Amino acid sequence: MTHPTGQQITRDLVRPLLLTTWRFYVMIALFGAFVVAGLVAWLSQVYFGFGLSGINWPVFWGFYITNFVFWIGISHAGTLISAILRLVNAGWRRPVTRCAEAITTFALLIGAMFPLIHIGRPWLAFWLIPYPSERLIWPNFRSPLVWDFFAINTYLTGSLLFLLLPMIPDFAVVRDSTTGIRQKIYRVLALGWRGTPKQWHRLESAMQIMAIAIIPVAVSVHTIVSFDFSMAPVPMWQTTIFGPYFVAGAIFSGIAGLIIAMAVLRRLLHLEDYLRPLHFENLGKLMLVMALLWGYFVFNERLVTYYGNGPHEMAVFWRTQRLSFAPLYWTMVVCNFVLPLILLGIRRFRTITGCVIASFGVVIGMWLERYLIIVPSLGAKYLPYSHGTYTPELVEVTITVATFAAMCLLYMLFAKVVPIISIWELKAGEHPSPALIPPATEKHQLGDLHL
Amino acid sequence: MDRRSFIKLTAVTGTGAALASCGNPENDFIRFIPDEMIVPGVAVWKPGVCSLCPAGCGLTVRVMDADADVVRDGQAGIVRIAAAKKLEGAPDHPVNHGGLCARGQAAIQVTYHPDRITQPLRRTGERGDGLYEAVSWDDALAEIVSRLDALEGAGNQGSLTYLTRVGRSHRAALVRDFLVRFGAPPPVAFEIFGDDVLRRANALSFGREQLPTFDLANAMYVLSFGADFLGTWNSPVAQNVAYGRMRQGRRGVRGAFAQVESRMSQTGASADEWVPVRPGTDGVLALGIAHLLMSTGAYPSDAAGRAGALIEGWAAGLPGYAPEDVERMTGLEAARVEGLARQFSDARPAVAIVGGAPLAHSNGLFTALAVNALNALVGAPGRDGGIFFTPQLDVAAAVQSGSPAQPAVALESLVTEGLAGGASPEVVFVDGANPVFTAPPAWRVREWLEQVPYIVSFGHFLDETSILADLILPDHSSLESWAEALPESGAVMAVASIAPPVMRPLHQTRATPDVLLEVGRMLGTPLALPWETFDELLGASLAGLPSASGSGALADARQAGVWSGELPAGLAVADSADTSPASVPVAFTAPEFDGDADEYPFHFLPYSSNAFLDGSLAHLPWLQEMPDPLTSAMWSSWVEINPVTAERLGISAGDVVEVTSAHGTVRTRVVVSPGIAPDLVAMPAGQGHRTFTRYASGRGENPVELLAPMTDAATGALAWAATRVRVTRVGPPDGRLILFAGSLREHGEEHR
């Protein structure tokens, strides 16, 4: 297998920015249409009343919060993975990092919309912000929702920086390969990058700091999301395991999202030379680890509940295990555990296709996991007289679909304006300290599992 | 904002933020308005009387200002009115003692109902189309007067028929007087869940043709045969008040309570012991208990006096009612019969209650007499913790109207005669009754009314009966006019609940008593009713009553909404003159049921709905949305089926089924209920209106449509619990059974 040279890297990776086919516009229109549909759905919910949703007494949280947790979870794809790999200096990460970081940013943006979509009076959402009001009214700092507000904002800011910093040299590359108005735009974006050793040094230091800083933020953000549940005295919510369980689940779904995104980019942008089976295999192994970890957490959570045998917990427990939610529950177990274990655990299946199939399974499974955390508990909370059920309505389904379309749309547009693979990181030779980043070779295969 | 104030604000908010992060600061931040600056609106409280059922509970009405869209003298506009805001039980009222039931609370929605008839209407379309034109009161009254004059001209005054509801009041007395003076028969009152059998039995047993009052508060043991006395029967609020005292109102003493019925009612739910027996055999159980009491020797048979003498074999100690015989007839184990008898004799004072379904069988009078005899045996009549008969003000005597009392005709016989080609009324006045809805279709009341040439309704709403009317003269609501009732029961002393209007009328309506008085004056031959207005009649009636304050009984009533006290001699309704013992003592006869037991395997029990009674309250949205106490159903109707039966029929909760009797079919939804016998299905009355405002029309099903025209053999009263039905599953749940509750059981249902 040959490795592309510097010139070719630039040509291949800048090409998607310059060449736009009709297919691109069709896809944009398609995804755009879904996004518009979602917007219409949301506006009608605001206009006609929240009752258009399927939310009811006592299931006051439904699809929207599921989506919120899901997208925040997906956002753990990038930054965390890329930061860790950066810190351990894994060379194979280089074509993957930007894909991943972009997912983080967009998933966070989408996830952060859901509290707005979800609340009853979104026009007053600014009351969550601690702004100096003349009436001295502050948000309630004891509320996990306010913690969410800070955690997500911090994470978003960090992720944006983490995404933008390494883009500067690439903007410079694009600036140098384009002309006209494009060149002017990228000149601004490149912030006067000249590639001097001093600039490289500063970039390197900044990236190092960001990589270290972003990891605790990422861990904390999903822990805090889990606090939304574990801080409320709801059966099967109030459990100490939720923090790590949510973080593990988030990384799990994040990797799955990343694998899917990479496979799509590889196919559409013809990046076969850059995103190679090795990358998929390595990510697949990571995902396998996470699948086992996830399985451990779920087993732990369920077993402890079962032995605790609290009557209120057991009502929820049996609801998911055996009764009305059992089909969804066992689908989740298959998607999140059985499928990854087979496809990623057996070497023969750990191909790009295998990884992608497993990833789709995990994305579905992790979405279901969040749904199954939220809805069965709320529907069977303590006093049986007040138990209830939940069926999503059209607006909720539309908005959910629209957010997936929004993810695709944002990603396509992003890949259109930014080289989706970090050019400078690939060009190990142009780096001032190439020794820091050795070229990607077979040696960097993760572990040596022969299953 | 200048720089200085900006800095100040920043400093202040910064401190605020610092404070907010510790302690419980929200009180300081949220409540910027000091308590003393919150001034609740200024309310006036006025007395009122609840008119939704005959219990005659006293109200305290909260009145405050409100801006109403009203039409006055043809001009529409927004006017500030004194509007009733909330109805509460009058604290010192001798019947309800401050309590008020759900229906009473909702009574205020009658006044403000969006579908109230706001002015006189004359029919323009076919009968039943609901097409009406507005007419003026003058034209409307002239039209009635010409109709009545025509009757008089033809010498046919007897063909005026007045349909009304059951209930004693001055208004009823006025109507009666109006009719007598005109030469028409007395008003015809019909109520599906009526108590005529019990009144008749009480007349025979105790010489009082009225419903009894129970001194539950002092009872140690209450044995109720089918009476939903905590829900809908007799004087429910008074009985709730007394029940609360019976249970926990006496230090260290708690009265016990057993309920005999085969479908658990809201009342049965509160019982310590719930005793299902075969339908129509409650009287047997009562006599079985009496037999055991007498056999111990503690209660000699002659203690029951006249009430006992009415029962065959009483003097001999009821030899045919040994526990084994009772077990054979009622299905209740002999040991439980003995247990009930032991409690009934040990816990003194004990009292038995009977009402509702047990009396709605072909042997209803026997059952009532049997329970009366049991009460008489233990000396319950007139003793603390026993039964009383509230002294009744004799309005006719009080106002010296001097019209002779005529026996009323039953609706059924009137209809049967009319349809058979006999005498049929020329003019029908409908006042508060809706027999087209509440009478069994087999009686063909609608058909009978359709052949009446002229129908006048005084109703507030278009319902199944008033939509047949040619002229509608809407009455004031009870908040807009003099409201009064003479409670038949619920207190030991005589009571007259009387209250002046609480607010001005919202619409172009007129009080029906005043309309009748005016019509009486306008007739070609005036009726010479001695009162100008209804309150003059009230004044005349109360004039002879003692006044606590000395300013007159009516003035007292104006203040308190009630007069209560000793009735002077001559003003009380006398005991029934019928003191001769029944020539032939009654014996148990097996209840007869309509429908073949093979073809129609289930007994059918319609019951008075906690929310709507017989359906007259189905138009009130609060009651529609109130969860039913037992099923938690809202805005729905349903049929209750035992779980074992349901499983055998392949029916699960919520399924759509057809309930079919020999007289009709209704398609409704299933509530699987553990509190009902396997051979019984029950349906609440109240829903299934075709025409009754936006909230009730087209909603649910009316169980009365299934009823056979069975009657109690002795009194001719409708035996509404004597129909048999079959149940067939039609399909899966269709979403029209709306339940508030998620689960039937508190523990472990999910895992059963």
Add this chain to the structure above:
Amino acid sequence: MPQWGMAVDLDRCTGCGGCVVACHAENNISTVGDEQAAVGRAKHWLRIERYWEGDFPDVRLKFRPVMCQQCDNAPCEPVCPTYASHHTDDGLNAQVYNRCIGTRYCANACPYNARFFDFFNPSWDKPLQLQLNPDVSLREVGVMEKCTFCVQRIRAAGTQAKAEERDVADGEIQPACVQSCGARALVFGDLENPSSEVSRLSRSPRGSKLLEDTGAQPSVTYLSRLTQV
């Protein structure tokens, strides 16, 4: 400072529903209609729970009125991001409708499911709106609402007592549900005052709190229904 509380004597409660409608009448709770009720949007600040026990013929039915328990350690309060749900000095869980943004977090945290959400702007078919109580604010779409112990009555009585320079007497304040109850199953008053009827009943050996193990420290005591042996 009084601490308001309630005692519910289940031995007196007959499940009649008078309190349920009284609450609607007093607190401007809109009816939602059949379609909304069918999807679980009915608002009953006070509900009478009923539970079946056993099977025919040995079957029993228990009633239990459940309203906001006005917990001392209310789980709904800390989770509200805007202080719409907060604790007052006299022990009430106040809900400031105007400050509510509708996260519905409080409803999830409430172990009793005593909180209800306005899914649409409430409406009254004219002229039913003439009945509305001017002392109770109307809630718009998107806010949570719940039993307030009829705080408007508590404040009115407090103002009246202050004007007359006296303390509020025991039994002077009756929430609408307490007022309507014929069987006197509901008793309201000041738990701080040891001689008030509600304190006396709350100390009864029959008394217990609902879902005590959640640690919410409710202010409502349920007095168990006795069984005759």
